[in-house]
Amino acid sequence: MTDGITIEATDRRIIEATQGGLPFVPAPYAEIAAGLGLAEAEVMARLEAMLARGVIRRIGAAPNHYALGLGANGMTVWDLPDETAERLGAAVGALAFVTHCYLRPRALPDWPYNLFAMVHGHDRPEVEAKAAEIAALLGPACRARDILYSTRILKKTGLRLKRQGET
Template sequence: MSVSTCPSRPATQSAPAAGTSAERDAQGLDAIDRAIVLATQAGLPLVPDPWGTVGREVGLDGAEVLARMRAMQASGVIRRVAAVPNHYRLGYVANGMTVWDVDDAEIERLGREVAAIEGVSHCYRRPRHLPHWPYNLFAMLHGHSREEVERQAAVLRERLGEACRDHRILYSTRILKKTGLRLARRAQA
């Protein structure tokens, strides 16, 4: 499991919880929250009680770790906790980022619909860069073959209907990154 942080967006500043430090760093983290992020940013331990394992590392019980993780997620410090599979090891060797030129008036509705389609692992809006790049909707598809990805893209094309003017499939040739942003460990005084 991966923990994806957004340290560039500070947490909402509120009164500190009982027993926590009132001092917060630039990311809005007190010392305990920072220790939890550092302990989990490379992934949660794959054990029956990951929260308890992290808690033992930072000096808390598992319930308190989970409560703090939820609070950091609610405040925007942690974006998500999710599994990050290696698609190649799972046999999904055809990974295609589909890019779509979709009518801007329809993109929000259609983006939500595309994101809900089975097989779409990522879906988001991006700015166009005219005249060379007209695509504004991106959706990642994974298949055991390029033909499978192309069939999935045909389903998306049908769903987008008349609002879609063009699309392309950009296939991955290698894995470049499988981690989120990492906080630096502080030097001990």
């Protein structure tokens, strides 16, 4: 976990300059460095250090699921006993088709589920088949389950670090 890490000022400037993406030029880090008045080597060293600390999770492409034909987006939710939830959640998260996996608090009586696993598919039957694989893995530990499909994106803005001085 990276909670509580403080981001120092130069790293913050690099984050601000790169959180929208890298430029598509042969030497992208040099271009970012030039924009910040830093040396390319310093920008690269700081990016490497942030990767090592987990502040950067990965560097690469975020695919648009819909453009890849993965039009069915299922939030599968599961009610697992608290004492086994962490072990079983790790097993679900290790399945190749699960793209996000979290334990969250229940909201009884409205919401009995504590494990959330995102599953994408070309259509709902494909998501249901994958959910059945999760159910098989969980076995009798699973007390209740559901799949919530997204039917409409109502808002999607990137999570942005505010520029310093912004409120």
